[in-house]
Amino acid sequence: MLLKWQFPRMPTSYAELWMSYQYCLDPELLLVAPFGGEVDLEWVKSHCAVRRNRYPDTWDLFETCLAEDAIAIRALQQQRDWLDVLSTQFVEAPTDSSDEQ
Numbered sequence: 001m002l003l004k005w006q007f008p009r010m011p012t013s014y015a016e017l018w019m020s021y022q023y024c025l026d027p028e029l030l031l032v033a034p035f036g037g038e039v040d041l042e043w044v045k046s047h048c049a050v051r052r053n054r055y056p057d058t059w060d061l062f063e064t065c066l067a068e069d070a071i072a073i074r075a076l077q078q079q080r081d082w083l084d085v086l087s088t089q090f091v092e093a094p095t096d097s098s099d100e101q
Contacts, residue, residue, distance in 0.1 A: 001028065005065050006077045015090035016083040023058065023086050025053070027065045057085055 001011070001024035005091055011017035030047060033039045048066070050060045064072045074084075 006070070006073050007083060008077055009083065011087075013085055013087060015087035017087035019090050020083055023062075026029070027062065030066060055089060056058070057088075058082070 011020050030044050061076050
């Protein structure tokens with residue numbers, strides 16, 4: 001998936017790895033209907049609105065990925081280290097204390 005969306009390097013931390021996986025999965029799931037048929041454009045529209053508000057730092061790249069514009073994706077990938085940007089969105093879940101027993 002990293003190659004498809006033209007990330008120029010591999011993740012170097014767990015935060016980069018996890019968030020890049022989550023990021024790449026998101027447009028994949030929006031571009032393909034889960035049970036065949038047509039993609040629900042209203043679902044895509046509402047999902048994008050939430051994503052734009054929640055992650056404004058990555059919206060321009062995400063929107064370009066949804067358009068599947070390879071030239072524009074490449075240009076954006078050269079402007080910023082997106083894996084670094086994505087890693088700032090990583091939140092580690094606290095461990096359950098019962099796991100430590």
